[in-house]
Amino acid sequence: MSGVSLKPRAAFEARVDLSGITPAVTCPLMLRELEGLPVPYGAKSVPLAELFFIEGAPEGVLLIEIGDPRLDGVGAGMLEGELIVDGVVGAWAGRGMG
Numbered sequence: 001m002s003g004v005s006l007k008p009r010a011a012f013e014a015r016v017d018l019s020g021i022t023p024a025v026t027c028p029l030m031l032r033e034l035e036g037l038p039v040p041y042g043a044k045s046v047p048l049a050e051l052f053f054i055e056g057a058p059e060g061v062l063l064i065e066i067g068d069p070r071l072d073g074v075g076a077g078m079l080e081g082e083l084i085v086d087g088v089v090g091a092w093a094g095r096g097m098g
Contacts, residue, residue, distance in 0.1 A: 003082070004059025005033065006052040014042025014069045016051060019073025019092065026058040034058060040082025064089070 004026050006033065017040035026034055035049035048054065056063075060081040067087020074089040077096045 001055060002056055002059045003063060004028050004031075004054065004056045005063045005065055006031045006048075006054060007065040008052055008068060009050075012041075012051070012068055015070045015072055015090065016041050016068075017073050018064075018071055019076035019095075021048065021062070022075065022078040023058075023062050023083065024079060026062060027060055027081065031057070 003023070021037065029037075030033040031054065035047060038045040038049060039048050043048060043094075045069060061084065062081065063084045063086070064071065064080055064092050065086050067089050069088050069090045073087045073092045073095070075094045075097055076092050077082045078094070088092065
């Protein structure tokens with residue numbers, strides 16, 4: 001599989017909003033830029049790399065290796081690319097997917 005893989009660094013202590021993380025957003029970014037994307041985590045915002053190990057190359061595929069019911073907004077607003085989730089996800093998954 002070519003694309004970006006996200007694997008949680010540890011169990012989440014708060015809800016994570018991934019609604020802004022889609023293949024259309026990740027594809028034009030270099031891996032370093034992707035690592036710094038701000039992600040809502042509970043009441044604050046943290047860089048994506050603080051929550052996930054990030055591997056691969058942004059090429060239109062996004063793989064979430066270990067799902068978690070606290071991962072909200074997975075695939076929300078996604079209009080293109082491919083999303084693969086290994087496990088469960090939280091609220092608003094696929095909301096507004098075209």
